[in-house]
Amino acid sequence: MDPSSLISSLHPLEIKVLTALSQQRPPAGLREDQIAQTAGLELSQLSMAVEWLLAKSLIRVDAEKVTPVVSLTKIGERYFEKYSPVERVLSAIRGAGQTGKRLTIQDIQSREGLEPTEMSGAVGCLKKEGAIRIVPGGYVEATGAPSQTAEALRTLFGLLRVAPKELPTFSESMRRVIMQHAVKRGNANEPFRIDDRVERWYALTPQGEEAARALAQQSHAEDVSQLSPELLKDGAWRTARFRKYTISLRPPRLAAGKRHPYREFLDLVKNKLVSMGFQEMRGSLIETEFWNMDALYMPQFHPARAIHDVYFVKDPAHARSIAEPFLTRVAAAHQNGGDTGSTGWGYDYDRKRARRLVLRSQGTAVSARTMAAGPMVPGKYFSIARCFRYDQVDATHATDFFQVEGIVLGHDITFRTLLGLLDLFAREMAQAKESRFLPAYFPFTEPSVELHVRHPRLGWIELGGAGLFRPEVTLPLGVDVPVIAWGLGLDRMAMVALGIHDIRDLFTSNLEMIRTTRAHF
Amino acid sequence: MPTISINVNDLAQLLGRGGTAEPLTAERIEAWFPLVKGELKDLDSETGEMRVELHDSNRPDLWSCEGIARQIRIKLEGTARPYPFFKSTPRPKRRLTVGSGLERVRPYVAACTAVGYPVTESGLAQLIQIQEKLADIFGRKRRTISIGFYRLPAIVFPVAYALVKPDEARFTPLGFEEKMSLREILSVHPKGLEYGPIIAGHDMVPLLRDDEGQILSLPPIINSREIGEVRVGDRELFVEVTGTDLTMVLLTLNILAVNLADRGATIEAVEVAYPAATAFGKTVRTPFDLAKPRPVPIKTIEAALGQPIAPDEIRQALLAYGYEASVSRDKGSVSVKLPPYRNDLMHAVDVVEDVAISRGYGAFTPVMPSQFTVGGLSRLEQVSDRIRDLMVGLGFQEILSNILASRLELVERMRLAGSEWDRTVEVDNPMSLTYACLRQWITPSLLRVEAASTRAFYPHRLFEVGEVAVPDAADELGARSVTVLGTLIAHAHANFSETHSYLDLLLFYLDRPYTLEPISHPSFLDGRAGRIVSNGRPIGLIGELHPEVLEHWQIGMPSVVFELEVDALVERTKEMVDG
Structure with missing residues (x-):
């Protein structure tokens, strides 16, 4: 890098450090704190600048000195205020001696509330120094001799409380006390800690000297990092020098306001359906068996209606009533076909069971309600309905999920218009150029069709199921035109679009995942 | 809906394509599967074993290799082969008598014999599979129907279906070595524990015995080991179905009978004599054809399918799907009758779908709904x-x-x-x-x-x-x-x-x-x-x-x-x- 562009890329902190070092006459290394003082920097700022300059080879480490420094630990601070075990044991024994009392080791330990290890350490130390002795009967007496350790500790606590001190400044006896009571591996409960303080002296490298010379020749204009309203107002920007940024660095992350990726997908589906002329329907999370199943001509003995397929509501267990004339007409359709031209299922319809409350298990329940409410003819309807199934939750089964389904009513509705609608879905919903129709089975439609499409990324997939509602469904609800019922299975497409492999992740609680998932539509 | 295992070679055999004919490929099979609403789950190309899911819960006749092959074969041949044993004559040689009191426990039974088909390995596997699928799914875990197969030569007719006290009879159940009382079977045998609740709550239990008092089975729990264990090589079988719904019992026996007939067995009917009249009489000759001819207006079919179709084309499509069908003299309607192994015709729309399936959904050109609607959100x-x-x-x-x-x-x-x-x-x-x-x-x-x-x-x-x-x-x-x-x-x-x-x-x-x-x-x-x-x-x-x-x-x-x-x-x- 040529010197001028090198200089213009220097951070203001770096310039201050270079300038401070170049002012040494004769040239010599400076210690960190000396540089900080000369350059007028905080130590934290200095260490940043020093690191950058070392990386650019503009300065070098001139000398290094390692000094052990003693400081108080949290325990040391407590000992300063509340006295160390050695001091407490000694003063307890001396106090007892003055009043003529005799104490055992256990007496002292319990009186002072000391740990066994603290107690044995203190007694051992005092006995060795000759400040106490143990007499027959296990009693402890003061000898009257002073305890160097107790005195040294008191002095050290007082000194070190103010500031850490370098170990070599202490006398040899003091150093011995410090080492005995310093934190060591395996024993953290000590009042002193010894850390190595590393002092470094820095000097300019030849490139650094060159840069410093170049800097000295430049105007003394202050480097500007942030353009400010003040600079604009007083025109100082005209003479200011704007520091160049290192623009290749990663920027800080932002927390965005953002739609949920799966919602984005569902919004797309919703908008697509509206654009094709579908009107949205809404329904209740809780439904009666009547609207969830009976109205759809699923017999009450149908295997998919058992306790292990649908969630039942605990309380109240039943709705108060089912609207007429629908109940009577649907009951007749089940029993003997009623006026629908059907034989019916031929069983005794249970009207109480019809009122049993369940968590909606299929979106078609919403369509049934719409048909009973006098829909428009011609009419197209859709819903994106939350449904609940009694399934073990795993990578392919969610506790609750969205079903995209709907109906199309019209005098022109036939098997062929059903296929036409599915063709449209194949193109619009899956961007599929190829599709095929397979016979299918649903209890409420006849004929029934499965729509398979060749998805541009997934290959052949089943996109949905559809059919013409049976007359046993439409006529009791008061609809006398043919009706297409359709449902789309879009979760696999959604998972591919969102790049996930577990259906539970569509409803994940992991915010990082929600923030970083990108939809590829 | 059931997923069943079948073998490609078995399917080919039943289609009349065994021996030298070129082997069936997955593509070929999948092209036929729309006829049976089947989905090929996987196919092991070495063993020829495949798993198939059947989607139509109203078509239990399709839940076996025989049923799938039959539907495809009818399409390939254009019409169904007749099953003469459904005729009401001659009077059956063999009788099964129903005792009184069963209406409170498990009222109905149907039975037939199948002779001349030596049971093969894969045939036996299919027999066991259809028995399980029909009793489990169609019969709601044996509650409404259950099925038994027996070695015919060991049985002395007439067979009696009657109630007995649980301590009155003893036999050796399948899976055990020694004789047990019915009460012991209900409280010890795994099947007794699993299915016992179906007949619990009565002081008597249903039992099938022959004229010499040999026990065939304790329905719907377990067969006798002596008579009720069919092995590879057996050529003469007795088949029975018991249950709580006569229509379902009869339909199930019909399915089993046509399956065995398709494998080459000669089916002979059994006369079931009830103590009182049922919906189908006091004595019922089983297998029993439940289907009745029904007229369906051509206009209904055309309106639903969205295009004109010649009456004879409709007839041809239905024949090629197993129906009996004839066009009325005024060409305004077609009289249809389901084959005896089906009972799923509730409404004319059911016939409409079968016409469409028989012709193939691909034969219909999609058209867009033409009427204008306004879209919008709630x-x-x-x-x-x-x-x-x-x-x-x-x-x-x-x-x-x-x-x-x-x-x-x-x-x-x-x-x-x-x-x-x-x-x-x-x-x-x-x-x-x-x-x-x-x-x-x-x-x-x-x-x-x-x-x-x-x-x-x-x-x-x-x-x-x-x-x-x-x-x-x-x-x-x-x-x-x-x-x-x-x-x-x-x-x-x-x-x-x-x-x-x-x-x-x-x-x-x-x-x-x-x-x-x-x-x-x-x-x-x-x-x-x-x-x-x-x-x-x-x-x-x-x-x-x-x-x-x-x-x-x-x-x-x-x-x-x-x-x-x-x-x-x-x-x-x-x-x-x-x-």
Whole structure:
């Protein structure tokens, strides 16, 4: 890098450090704190600048000195205020001696509330120094001799409380006390800690000297990092020098306001359906068996209606009533076909069971309600309905999920218009150029069709199921035109679009995942 | 719907394509499968074993290799082969008598014999499979029907189906070495334990015995080991079906009879004599053809399919799908009769579908519905979308949560147990306590995210517009489904004032004047929670979450929330639109 562009890329902190070092006459290394003082920097700022300059080879480490420094630990601070075990044991024994009392080791330990290890350490130390002795009967007496350790500790606590001190400044006896009571591996409960303080002296490298010379020749204009309203107002920007940024660095992350990726997908589906002329329907999370199943001509003995397929509501267990004339007409359709031209299922319809409350298990329940409410003819309807199934939750089964389904009513509705609608879905919903129709089975439609499409990324997939509602469904609800019922299975497409492999992740609680998932539509 | 295992070679044999004919490929098979609503799950190219899912729950005749082959073969040959044993003559040589009292336990039985087909390995596997699938799925775990196969030569006719006391008879059941009393079988044998409850609650149990008192089986529990264990190589079989629904019993026997006939057996009927008249008489010759001819107007078929079809083409399509069919003299209708192994014709539309399947769905050209309709979103969705847009603009991340949750999350962690807010819609039959209640507010859903995301960088500003269920005795369903906006802010300095600013701005843009009324709510710090009131009506809550709530969720950040009922805002919007 040529010197001028090198200089213009220097951070203001770096310039201050270079300038401070170049002012040494004769040239010599400076210690960190000396540089900080000369350059007028905080130590934290200095260490940043020093690191950058070392990386650019503009300065070098001139000398290094390692000094052990003693400081108080949290325990040391407590000992300063509340006295160390050695001091407490000694003063307890001396106090007892003055009043003529005799104490055992256990007496002292319990009186002072000391740990066994603290107690044995203190007694051992005092006995060795000759400040106490143990007499027959296990009693402890003061000898009257002073305890160097107790005195040294008191002095050290007082000194070190103010500031850490370098170990070599202490006398040899003091150093011995410090080492005995310093934190060591395996024993953290000590009042002193010894850390190595590393002092470094820095000097300019030849490139650094060159840069410093170049800097000295430049105007003394202050480097500007942030353009400010003040600079604009007083025109100082005209003479200011704007520091160049290192623009290749990663920027800080932002927390965005953002739609949920799966919602984005569902919004797309919703908008697509509206654009094709579908009107949205809404329904209740809780439904009666009547609207969830009976109205759809699923017999009450149908295997998919058992306790292990649908969630039942605990309380109240039943709705108060089912609207007429629908109940009577649907009951007749089940029993003997009623006026629908059907034989019916031929069983005794249970009207109480019809009122049993369940968590909606299929979106078609919403369509049934719409048909009973006098829909428009011609009419197209859709819903994106939350449904609940009694399934073990795993990578392919969610506790609750969205079903995209709907109906199309019209005098022109036939098997062929059903296929036409599915063709449209194949193109619009899956961007599929190829599709095929397979016979299918649903209890409420006849004929029934499965729509398979060749998805541009997934290959052949089943996109949905559809059919013409049976007359046993439409006529009791008061609809006398043919009706297409359709449902789309879009979760696999959604998972591919969102790049996930577990259906539970569509409803994940992991915010990082929600923030970083990108939809590829 | 059942998934069954069949073998390619067995299928080829039944299609009359055994021996030198070129082997069947997966493509070839899949091209036929629309005829049976079958889905090929997998095919082992070495062994030829394949798994097939059959979608039509009303077509139990298709749940076997024989049934699948039959439907395909009829299409290939253009018409069905006759099954003469359904004729009402001659009078059967063999009789089965039904004792009294069975109407309270398991009233019906049907039976036939099958002679001249030496049971093969794969034939036996299919026999066992169809027996299991029919009894399990069609027969609701043997409750409505169960099936037994026996070695015919060991049986002395007539056979009696009658009630006996559980201690009165003993036999060696399949899977055991020694004789046991019926009571022992019911209380010790694995099948007795599994299916015993079906005939429990009576002091007598049903038993099948021959004229010499040899026991065939204890229906619907277990066969005798001596007579009721069919082995590879057996050439003469006795087949019976018992159950609670005569139509289903007869249909099941019909299916078994045609299956064995398709494998080359000669079927002979058995005369079943009841103590009293049934819907099909006092004596019933089984197998019994249930189907009756029925006229279907050509116009009905054409209208449903959306194109004119010549009556004879309709007839041809139905013949090639196994029906008997003839066109009326005026060509206005076609008289149709289902084959005896089917009983799923409830309405003319059922015939329509079979015409379409027989011709192939690919034979119909799709046309677009031609009538014009206007699309649109519900007002609730429109308002929800506006709110979502505003929240995104305010810097909030949208969340999407499951609605089923636990009482622990919705109530207990929120400090609501026993309070006036301790009301949720509970599931009567939860699969796990984790998903046992519908959420009654959104805040727990957002806390679930917050608790799982303490390592995602802060601040966290979350929202969800979603449905909740609010118990309401006045509602016909016992609860209202309400769409609610929930928000949560979590960071080191999150407080009431911040969330209040967002609420204030949101309601400004929604043009909704409001006041906050202090509220004492266990989920919030006292004195830092409010009810959002508009037009004198409460529409939401706002507050700083109680530290104990955060502790319950193991959340280490101050969190503040507000919730708004979107339904309440819709009404306001409507008022403004309406004037």
